[in-house]
Amino acid sequence: MKSTTLMEVAQRAGVSTATVARVLKSNGYVSNETKDRVEAAIKATGYRPNAVARGLRQQRSFTIGHMLTAITVNPFFVNVAHWAEEEALEHGYKTFLFNHNGEADRERRGIERFIERRVDAVLFTNAIAGENIALLTEAGIPALQLERIRAVGVPSIRVDNRVGALQAMRHLVELGHRRIAFVGGDHKLIHRGESPYPSVEQERLGAYHEGLAAAGIAADPDYQRLGLYYSIAEGGSGIEGYRHTMALLDLPNRPTAIFATCDILAAGALQAIYERGLRVPNDISVVGFDDTLAVNLTPQLTTVAQPMEELGRAGFRTALAAIEGGTCPEVAPLPSRLVLRRSTAIATHTN
Amino acid sequence: MKSTTLMEVAQRAGVSTATVARVLKSNGYVSNETKDRVEAAIKATGYRPNAVARGLRQQRSFTIGHMLTAITVNPFFVNVAHWAEEEALEHGYKTFLFNHNGEADRERRGIERFIERRVDAVLFTNAIAGENIALLTEAGIPALQLERIRAVGVPSIRVDNRVGALQAMRHLVELGHRRIAFVGGDHKLIHRGESPYPSVEQERLGAYHEGLAAAGIAADPDYQRLGLYYSIAEGGSGIEGYRHTMALLDLPNRPTAIFATCDILAAGALQAIYERGLRVPNDISVVGFDDTLAVNLTPQLTTVAQPMEELGRAGFRTALAAIEGGTCPEVAPLPSRLVLRRSTAIATHTN
DNA sequence: GGTCAACATGTCATCGATGACATGTGGCAG
DNA sequence: CTGCCACATGTCATCGATGACATGTTGACC
Numbered sequence: 147m148k149s150t151t152l153m154e155v156a157q158r159a160g161v162s163t164a165t166v167a168r169v170l171k172s173n174g175y176v177s178n179e180t181k182d183r184v185e186a187a188i189k190a191t192g193y194r195p196n197a198v199a200r201g202l203r204q205q206r207s208f209t210i211g212h213m214l215t216a217i218t219v220n221p222f223f224v225n226v227a228h229w230a231e232e233e234a235l236e237h238g239y240k241t242f243l244f245n246h247n248g249e250a251d252r253e254r255r256g257i258e259r260f261i262e263r264r265v266d267a268v269l270f271t272n273a274i275a276g277e278n279i280a281l282l283t284e285a286g287i288p289a290l291q292l293e294r295i296r297a298v299g300v301p302s303i304r305v306d307n308r309v310g311a312l313q314a315m316r317h318l319v320e321l322g323h324r325r326i327a328f329v330g331g332d333h334k335l336i337h338r339g340e341s342p343y344p345s346v347e348q349e350r351l352g353a354y355h356e357g358l359a360a361a362g363i364a365a366d367p368d369y370q371r372l373g374l375y376y377s378i379a380e381g382g383s384g385i386e387g388y389r390h391t392m393a394l395l396d397l398p399n400r401p402t403a404i405f406a407t408c409d410i411l412a413a414g415a416l417q418a419i420y421e422r423g424l425r426v427p428n429d430i431s432v433v434g435f436d437d438t439l440a441v442n443l444t445p446q447l448t449t450v451a452q453p454m455e456e457l458g459r460a461g462f463r464t465a466l467a468a469i470e471g472g473t474c475p476e477v478a479p480l481p482s483r484l485v486l487r488r489s490t491a492i493a494t495h496t497n
Numbered sequence: 498m499k500s501t502t503l504m505e506v507a508q509r510a511g512v513s514t515a516t517v518a519r520v521l522k523s524n525g526y527v528s529n530e531t532k533d534r535v536e537a538a539i540k541a542t543g544y545r546p547n548a549v550a551r552g553l554r555q556q557r558s559f560t561i562g563h564m565l566t567a568i569t570v571n572p573f574f575v576n577v578a579h580w581a582e583e584e585a586l587e588h589g590y591k592t593f594l595f596n597h598n599g600e601a602d603r604e605r606r607g608i609e610r611f612i613e614r615r616v617d618a619v620l621f622t623n624a625i626a627g628e629n630i631a632l633l634t635e636a637g638i639p640a641l642q643l644e645r646i647r648a649v650g651v652p653s654i655r656v657d658n659r660v661g662a663l664q665a666m667r668h669l670v671e672l673g674h675r676r677i678a679f680v681g682g683d684h685k686l687i688h689r690g691e692s693p694y695p696s697v698e699q700e701r702l703g704a705y706h707e708g709l710a711a712a713g714i715a716a717d718p719d720y721q722r723l724g725l726y727y728s729i730a731e732g733g734s735g736i737e738g739y740r741h742t743m744a745l746l747d748l749p750n751r752p753t754a755i756f757a758t759c760d761i762l763a764a765g766a767l768q769a770i771y772e773r774g775l776r777v778p779n780d781i782s783v784v785g786f787d788d789t790l791a792v793n794l795t796p797q798l799t800t801v802a803q804p805m806e807e808l809g810r811a812g813f814r815t816a817l818a819a820i821e822g823g824t825c826p827e828v829a830p831l832p833s834r835l836v837l838r839r840s841t842a843i844a845t846h847t848n
Numbered sequence: 849g850g851t852c853a854a855c856a857t858g859t860c861a862t863c864g865a866t867g868a869c870a871t872g873t874g875g876c877a878g
Numbered sequence: 879c880t881g882c883c884a885c886a887t888g889t890c891a892t893c894g895a896t897g898a899c900a901t902g903t904t905g906a907c908c
Binding site for chain 1: 500543545546547548549550552553558568569572575576579582586591592593594596609610612613614615635636637732734735761764765767768771772790792793794795796797
C-alpha cells in the first residue's frame with residue numbers, strides 16, 4: 147500500500163536517486179536518453195513526490211496556518227480563507243485552518259498545532275491574544291494579521307473601512323435621509339486591550355459621524371446602537387441586529403435609514419422591520435457591511451463590500467514574502483466600497 | 498530561527514534521545530529524577546515535536562483531505578468541514594480542505610496534492626469523478642463520501658433526506674395546503690453518471706410526491722420546478738429559486754406553499770414573493786432545506802435541517818476507522834428533520 | 849553467591865528527498 | 879599531447895523522531 151518512492155523509480159530506471167531528482171527538478175545535466183527512461187519509470191509507477199519527506203529535508207513544509215473565528219457563522223472568514231488558499235495553491239502551498247471561536251485558549255492550542263506541523267507562516271483573520279502570537283515569534287514563524295488593525299504587535303494588511311462607510315453615508319444623505327441610525331460593533335466590548343491604532347469598529351463609527359457632519363446632521367445618541375456582531379454561542383444569527391432595530395423602531399422619531407456594519411446585523415434588522423409590517427426600502431432604508439449575506443437577503447442588500455478576495459490573496463503573498471525574505475513587507479490598506487442593491491430608496495415619509 | 502529538536506532537549510538534559518522520547522510518550526522505564534530533568538529541559542527550550550519528521554517516520558501524516566464544492570456559496574459545506582475538523586482535532590489530526598468548485602479537473606489536481614502530502618484519508622462532500630477517486634485507491638488511501646449517495650464506488654455516509662422532507666410535507670398538509678410547489682435540484686442536470694442508488698435530488702423529489710400522495714393530492718407538473726441549486730459562476734445567489742418562484746407566481750392557480758430543497762433556493766423564493774408584494778407566511782408558505790441561511794432570512798425559514806455536525810464528526814470517525822482498521826465500516830444514514838420557524842402558516846386564501 | 853527479572857538508559861537504522869560533493873567521460877583548445 | 883571544461887551520473891550525510899535492540903544496574907530469591 148505504501149506509495150512509490152524516488153528510490154523505486156531510480157531502480158526501475160536503472161539510475162541513482164540523484165538522477166531522478168535532476169529529471170524532476172529539470173536542473174543539472176541529464177542525457178535525453180536517461181531522461182526518457184526516468185520519465186517512463188515515473189509514469190509507470192505513478193510516482194508522486196512525498197511532500198512530508200521534502201518538508202523535513204528542506205526545513206519548509208510549504209504549508210501555512212490560518213487562524214480565524216466564527217467560520218460557521220460569518221461567511222466573511224470563509225471567503226478570506228478561501229482566497230488565501232487559492233493564492234497559496236498557485237504557489238505550491240496548502241493552508242491549515244483553525245477556528246478559535248473567539249476563545250484565547252483555543253487560539254493558543256491552535257497555534258501550538260501550527261508550530262508542531264511546522265507551518266511556514268500564520269495568517270490571522272481576527273487575532274485575539276498577543277501572548278499567543280509571541281509563541282510564533284519565538285519559533286521564528288512569521289505572523290500576519292488580516293483585516294483587523296495592528297492590535298497585537300504583528301504586521302497587518304488593513305481594510306480601509308472609512309472609504310466604503312463614507313460612500314454609504316453619502317448615498318443615504320443623497321437619498322434625502324437625515325435620521326440615520328448606526329448599528330455596529332462596540333469597540334470596548336470587542337477589544338479588551340489598548341492599541342495605538344483605531345479598531346475596525348472605531349473606524350466605521352468614525353465614518354458614520356464624519357458622514358453625518360459632512361451633511362450638517364447633528365448626531366443623535368439614540369440612533370447609535372453598539373454591541374456584538376453576533377454571539378457564536380447563540381448560533382450566530384442576527385439577533386443582535388434584530389434587537390437594536392426593534393429599539394430603534396420604538397423611538398418616537400424613528401430613523402428612516404439604518405447603517406448596520408455587518409450583513410448579519412443587517413439581516414436581523416430586516417427581520418425586525420418585516421415583523422413590524424414595514425417595508426424595505428419603501429418605509430426604511432438599510433445598508434449593510436461585508437457583502438456576505440447581501441445577495442441572499444430580502445430585499446437584496448445595499449452594502450459596503452470588503453475586498454475579501456484581494457485580502458486573502460494579498461495575505462498569502464505577503465506571508466510568502468515574509469517566508470522568503472525574512473521580513474514582512476508593508477501593504478497599503480485595501481479599500482472597501484459601496485455596492486448598490488435594493489435595500490435603499492428615497493426618504494419620503496416623515497414617520 | 499530553527500525550532501528545538503529532540504536531540505537538543507536530550508543534550509540539555511544530559512540524556513539520549515530515546516529517553517526523551519520515553520518521557521514524551523510516557524512509556525518504558527524512566528527514573529523520576531531523569532524524568533524531571535527532561536521535563537525541565539522541554540519547558541526551558543519550549544520544545545514542540547516536529548510533526549513532519551514524525552509523519553515521515555511513522556508513515557502517517559495525521560492529516561486528512563476534505564474535498565468539497567462551493568465553499569464560498571453554500572454554508573452547508575463549511576459546516577460539514579468544520580465539524581469534521583473539530584472531530585479530527587480531538588484525535589490529533591488536521592484537515593486539508595480542497596474546493597473543486599464542481600470542476601472534475603480541479604478535483605483531480607486537488608487529489609494529487611492530497612496524495613503528495615500523504616494524507617491518511619480523504620473525505621468527499623460532493624465527489625465528482627470516479628476516475629479521480631481511483632487515484633486514491635491506487636495510492637492505498639481510504640476515501641469516504643459524505644451526504645451524497647454512493648455514486649462513484651466509494652463507501653459513504655448518507656443523510657436520510659426522506660424523513661425530513663416527509664415531515665415538511667406533512668407539516669404543510671396539516672396547515673391546510675394542497676397547492677404545494679416543489680423547487681429543487683434536477684437529478685439529470687446535476688449527475689451525469691448512473692448509479693444504483695437514488696440521488697439526493699431523487700430522494701427529495703420522491704418524498705415530495707410521497708407526501709402529496711399520502712394527503713391524497715394529485716401531483717401537478719406545473720408545480721414541479723427542477724434546475725440547479727445555484728451557479729458558482731454567477732456568484733452563487735438564489736437566482737434560480739427566484740426565477741422558479743416568479744414562474745410559479747405567474748401560474749393561474751398559484752401554489753399556496755413552496756418546498757425549496759435548499760435554503761439558497763428558498764432565499765431566492767422569498768425575494769420573488771416579496772417583490773410581488775406578497776407576504777410570507779400570510780400569503781404563501783415557504784419551506785427550505787439544509788438549515789444554513791434559514792435563521793438569517795426574512796422571515797426566519799422553516800426548513801429541513803441536515804445533521805451537519807454529526808455528518809462531519811461521523812465522517813472523520815469513520816475515516817479514522819478505515820485508516821486504522823483497513824476497511825471502512827458501514828454507517829447508518831443520518832436523519833434529517835424539520836425545524837419550525839416563521840415561514841409557514843395556515844393556508845387561508847384561495848388565490 | 850549465582851540467577852533472573854525489573855528497571856534504566858543508550859545506539860542506531862529507518863522513513864524519502866535533497867543537494868553538496870565526488871567521480872568519470874569526451875572533446876576541443878593550446 | 880596535455881589540460882581544462884562541459885557533460886553525465888553516482889555517493890552519502892542530512893533533516894527529526896521513533897522504536898527495535900543492546901547494554902548495564904539493581905535487588906531479591908533460592
